[in-house]
Amino acid sequence: MKQKQVIQQLLDKAVVQIDGSQPGDIQVHNDGLYNRVLTEGSLGLGESYMDGWWDSVQLDEFFSRIHSANLDDTVVDKRLIYNALKARVFNMQNKRLSKRVAHEHYDLDTEFYEKMLGPSMQYTCAYWKRAQTLTEAQEHKLDLVCQKLQLREGERVLELGCGWGGFARHAATKYGCSVVAYNISSQQVAYARRWNAGLPVEIIQDDYRTATGEFDKVAAIGLCEHVGYKNYRTLMETVHRTLKRRGLFLLHTIGNNKSVLTSDPWFDKYIFPGGMLPSVAQLSTSMDGLFVLEDWHNFGPDYDRTLMAWYHNVNLHWDEFKSKFDERFHRAWHYYLQSLAGAFRARRIHLWQVVMSKDGILGGYEPVR
Amino acid sequence: MKQKQVIQQLLDKAVVQIDGSQPGDIQVHNDGLYNRVLTEGSLGLGESYMDGWWDSVQLDEFFSRIHSANLDDTVVDKRLIYNALKARVFNMQNKRLSKRVAHEHYDLDTEFYEKMLGPSMQYTCAYWKRAQTLTEAQEHKLDLVCQKLQLREGERVLELGCGWGGFARHAATKYGCSVVAYNISSQQVAYARRWNAGLPVEIIQDDYRTATGEFDKVAAIGLCEHVGYKNYRTLMETVHRTLKRRGLFLLHTIGNNKSVLTSDPWFDKYIFPGGMLPSVAQLSTSMDGLFVLEDWHNFGPDYDRTLMAWYHNVNLHWDEFKSKFDERFHRAWHYYLQSLAGAFRARRIHLWQVVMSKDGILGGYEPVR
Numbered sequence: 001m002k003q004k005q006v007i008q009q010l011l012d013k014a015v016v017q018i019d020g021s022q023p024g025d026i027q028v029h030n031d032g033l034y035n036r037v038l039t040e041g042s043l044g045l046g047e048s049y050m051d052g053w054w055d056s057v058q059l060d061e062f063f064s065r066i067h068s069a070n071l072d073d074t075v076v077d078k079r080l081i082y083n084a085l086k087a088r089v090f091n092m093q094n095k096r097l098s099k100r101v102a103h104e105h106y107d108l109d110t111e112f113y114e115k116m117l118g119p120s121m122q123y124t125c126a127y128w129k130r131a132q133t134l135t136e137a138q139e140h141k142l143d144l145v146c147q148k149l150q151l152r153e154g155e156r157v158l159e160l161g162c163g164w165g166g167f168a169r170h171a172a173t174k175y176g177c178s179v180v181a182y183n184i185s186s187q188q189v190a191y192a193r194r195w196n197a198g199l200p201v202e203i204i205q206d207d208y209r210t211a212t213g214e215f216d217k218v219a220a221i222g223l224c225e226h227v228g229y230k231n232y233r234t235l236m237e238t239v240h241r242t243l244k245r246r247g248l249f250l251l252h253t254i255g256n257n258k259s260v261l262t263s264d265p266w267f268d269k270y271i272f273p274g275g276m277l278p279s280v281a282q283l284s285t286s287m288d289g290l291f292v293l294e295d296w297h298n299f300g301p302d303y304d305r306t307l308m309a310w311y312h313n314v315n316l317h318w319d320e321f322k323s324k325f326d327e328r329f330h331r332a333w334h335y336y337l338q339s340l341a342g343a344f345r346a347r348r349i350h351l352w353q354v355v356m357s358k359d360g361i362l363g364g365y366e367p368v369r
Numbered sequence: 370m371k372q373k374q375v376i377q378q379l380l381d382k383a384v385v386q387i388d389g390s391q392p393g394d395i396q397v398h399n400d401g402l403y404n405r406v407l408t409e410g411s412l413g414l415g416e417s418y419m420d421g422w423w424d425s426v427q428l429d430e431f432f433s434r435i436h437s438a439n440l441d442d443t444v445v446d447k448r449l450i451y452n453a454l455k456a457r458v459f460n461m462q463n464k465r466l467s468k469r470v471a472h473e474h475y476d477l478d479t480e481f482y483e484k485m486l487g488p489s490m491q492y493t494c495a496y497w498k499r500a501q502t503l504t505e506a507q508e509h510k511l512d513l514v515c516q517k518l519q520l521r522e523g524e525r526v527l528e529l530g531c532g533w534g535g536f537a538r539h540a541a542t543k544y545g546c547s548v549v550a551y552n553i554s555s556q557q558v559a560y561a562r563r564w565n566a567g568l569p570v571e572i573i574q575d576d577y578r579t580a581t582g583e584f585d586k587v588a589a590i591g592l593c594e595h596v597g598y599k600n601y602r603t604l605m606e607t608v609h610r611t612l613k614r615r616g617l618f619l620l621h622t623i624g625n626n627k628s629v630l631t632s633d634p635w636f637d638k639y640i641f642p643g644g645m646l647p648s649v650a651q652l653s654t655s656m657d658g659l660f661v662l663e664d665w666h667n668f669g670p671d672y673d674r675t676l677m678a679w680y681h682n683v684n685l686h687w688d689e690f691k692s693k694f695d696e697r698f699h700r701a702w703h704y705y706l707q708s709l710a711g712a713f714r715a716r717r718i719h720l721w722q723v724v725m726s727k728d729g730i731l732g733g734y735e736p737v738r
Binding site: 295302346361367 | 437439626627628648649650652653654656657658660661662663664665666667668669670671714715716717719721726728729730731732733734736738
């Protein structure tokens with residue numbers, strides 16, 4: 001069978017047509033695509049997109065269909081080529097840290113993130129339940145975290161991984177808390193310190209594992225995706241060590257339906273080097289005997305909407321960055337935001353806010369939504 | 370050191386006085402208690418209570434303090450006798466199934482359960498958020514389950530372990546569903562069939578693992594505590610096999626802060642032979658790759674209140690059962706209901722309602738509280 005036919009038969013299960021005109025269909029500009037996908041898997045799929053070998057009217061919808069069809073779970077044929085395809089396109093490979101690309105990704109001009117993320121500078125999932133705009137939804141997410149943590153004036157909050165300092169600022173200005181936050185990115189630390197100048201917020205440029213002291217509450221928002229499965233227990237132990245008895249810990253993370261020990265090679269190479277999505281099983285094994293699980297909230301579809309809002313912002317402002325980033329980077333960014341949106345839409349991955357307490361909240365914990 | 374001193378030193382950490390007069394204090398009527406606890410552990414503690422060797426003004430509060438003090442986690446002394454005490458009183462032993470006592474417990478007159486549980490005949494945790502009475506709270510629990518499962522008229526519901534048929538009746542009469550329910554207790558099956566006569570409810574007297582067919586929704590309310598850790602995965606696979614794609618599964622179970630493979634020897638012998646409380650880690654490992662976790666709700670303190678309501682009912686109606694049950698049974702029942710209430714109050718154990726979906730609910734799942 002020709003390679004194109006192999007691919008089309010697989011795509012049939014996801015109702016995706018090659019050179020079709022529906023939103024999730026793909027247009028192939030270079031027939032080398034089929035061989036590249038069959039031999040290089042998900043890395044080849046992503047890199048060939050960056051190279052302009054194929055397009056989709058709606059890339060997010062293409063990925064939503066691929067994931068909804070459970071293509072990786074479907075035994076479509078006994079023939080070797082199908083198995084090879086399955087293994088390469090969907091299974092994770094050993095992580096391959098790419099310092100060069102990490103540098104490219106993380107040292108992007110802060111101005112680019114300001115345009116993409118908007119004034120909240122929140123690079124994690126927003127909460128859309130009662131929001132109309134991204135800015136509102138990010139404000140609501142910060143409030144949701146503060147309310148779930150039951151923040152009270154004068155409380156001491158530890159934040160592990162703090163991005164550009166938006167949560168620390170919110171907890172300090174709206175809830176009257178003092179915050180100690182850890183982050184290893186010098187650029188983010190500098191930004192967070194400026195943004196929190198004059199507030200009871202201390203930004204420490206160090207690894208989360210070095211955190212000391214005793215806190216009323218602990219938050220980790222978007223950190224867990226970066227620590228790797230070998231460190232989930234260490235993360236939990238770090239929180240357990242620094243949290244007061246009967247204190248609350250909120251973990252905000254993307255999660256996976258299945259336990260995996262590796263990450264997607266394209267994302268690993270171009271977007272989040274060393275990134276890895278935990279499963280419920282991995283997180284709960286790592287909290288076993290340390291915390292009481294008070295509340296587990298899954299609002300993954302809100303990340304679909306958040307990513308599409310970022311995608312919209314990137315397109316809106318692209319002309320301002322044309323001189324800095326080439327078209328290949330532009331396409332990579334499209335691919336990143338839209339393929340991830342499709343995975344959330346298909347419920348293949350999730351956004352979890354997990355609230356844990358040390359020894360339990362007496363009388364019970366009242367969940368907030 | 371005298372055995373009494375060893376015990377008192379340990380109890381000091383829980384602010385419990387021997388022969389004190391506060392609610393959680395204990396009154397010792399037979400000094401043989403100390404040796405019995407030190408040599409027979411939790412079994413000796415419970416059996417000596419049944420024998421009338423000690424009392425507490427408020428047994429539930431005694432247990433709440435014991436658990437709140439984390440006595441089993443506290444390294445109180447290096448001396449051997451303390452370690453022996455820790456190991457024996459708190460650590461679980463290998464389960465010892467006691468068919469004789471199982472028979473005694475489960476073949477109790479249904480009339481006794483009617484008096485203890487009230488008209489709802491619900492032998493699982495009630496939901497007190499908006500309720501004043503046990504009957505209301507049990508009605509609200511049933512509604513909570515139906516609403517979390519998003520039951521719609523005409524849907525087919527599978528119930529694994531159905532008690533006296535109260536949930537099946539509720540789903541059929543209030544939500545217009547048809548229900549197929551599995552239960553191995555002949556007495557409960559007979560009761561459930563009578564109670565559901567004329568309704569689209571089929572009660573099958575068989576093991577939950579034999580369930581077949583395809584259902585819109587699946588519920589397992591109070592089953593998981595009985596299946597044992599080796600069968601958690603089988604339970605999940607049974608549900609996965611019988612649930613439609615995008616269908617919902619609600620698991621209602623008592624849960625433990627830690628993963629254990631054994632049960633408390635006193636409870637194992639006198640109350641729930643073979644019973645075992647799952648941890649978050651054990652449940653989530655067993656669901657890995659099968660389900661999307663949509664919602665994890667912990668309302669353990671509601672079980673404290675439920676157990677105390679049952680305890681109140683038992684006391685209220687005890688005179689009617691004096692001819693059937695002796696005083697030792699009466700004290701065992703006190704011990705069972707109050708020690709469990711204390712463990713929930715101290716947040717050592719929990720009531721979880723876990724909502725899972727097969728392949729995810731598109732657009733997301735809206736939690737109900």
